[in-house]
Amino acid sequence: MSSKSKNRRENEWQSAWLNTDNCNCPDKESHSKDLHKICSICKGIMHKDVRINLNSNLLHHFAWNKDNSKPKANGGTNRKDNLVAMHPWCNQEKIQFSFWKINIIL
Numbered sequence: 861m862s863s864k865s866k867n868r869r870e871n872e873w874q875s876a877w878l879n880t881d882n883c884n885c886p887d888k889e890s891h892s893k894d895l896h897k898i899c900s901i902c903k904g905i906m907h908k909d910v911r912i913n914l915n916s917n918l919l920h921h922f923a924w925n926k927d928n929s930k931p932k933a934n935g936g937t938n939r940k941d942n943l944v945a946m947h948p949w950c951n952q953e954k955i956q957f958s959f960w961k962i963n964i965i966l
């Protein structure tokens with residue numbers, strides 16, 4: 861991968877994080893460092909450092925991944941303003957994560 865496309869992908873992660881709603885939990889220190897956001901689907905907390913790829917097997921309550929806010933199937937684009945952060949298991953389009961949801965509910 862060229863460093864240019866690597867930078868573009870890094871920008872996409874940053875944009876997804878920025879486009880996502882801020883957290884309201886009592887941990888003010890984490891908020892001052894922009895470490896918490898709220899999952900765009902379930903409104904649960906995500907931690908900035910637990911960013912994972914979709915092929916990761918990491919199981920963590922605060923894990924997050926980026927996805928299109930408006931699905932491409934509904935006319936959404938790959939533009940930065942269409943990216944948001946969400947839990948991997950909340951991502952309806954990524955059904956391979958449904959087993960995580962089961963683990964967490966149990």
Ligand SMILES: [Zn+2]
Pocket residue numbers: 883884885886887890891896897905
């Ligand atoms: Zn918080």
Ligand SMILES: [Zn+2]
Pocket residue numbers: 899900901902903904946947950
């Ligand atoms: Zn969620």
